[in-house]
Amino acid sequence: MRTTIIAKNELEPLLERLIKQLDQEGRLTHKAHFKRIHWRLTHAHTDLDLAAPIIDLSSARAIGFEFSSTAHALIARILDKTRFLVDELAEQERQVH
Helix, strand or coil: CHHHHHHHHHHHHHHHHHHHHHHHCCCHHHHHHHHHHHHHHHCCCCCHHHHHHHHHHHCCHHHCCCCCHHHHHHHHHHHHHHHHHHHHHHHHHHHHC
């Protein structure tokens, strides 16, 4: 649960900025993709609920979207924070087992 709160606090504002940037650039497909991730993150209530949006964020570069330098910088920050969250979740899993 703690990781869910951290994820929301860290990622939601960055995703909102990215979505706004993509909208300004007219990148509607990209915007829709990240809005879906944002929605899933916003509605996550448990650490397990974070799995899908974190996987989607982690694979964002593999999709093949082209990004402006501003959007690319936001994506890089989001991915850095996503890696931190994955590490947090992995550590919690090790402590359980």
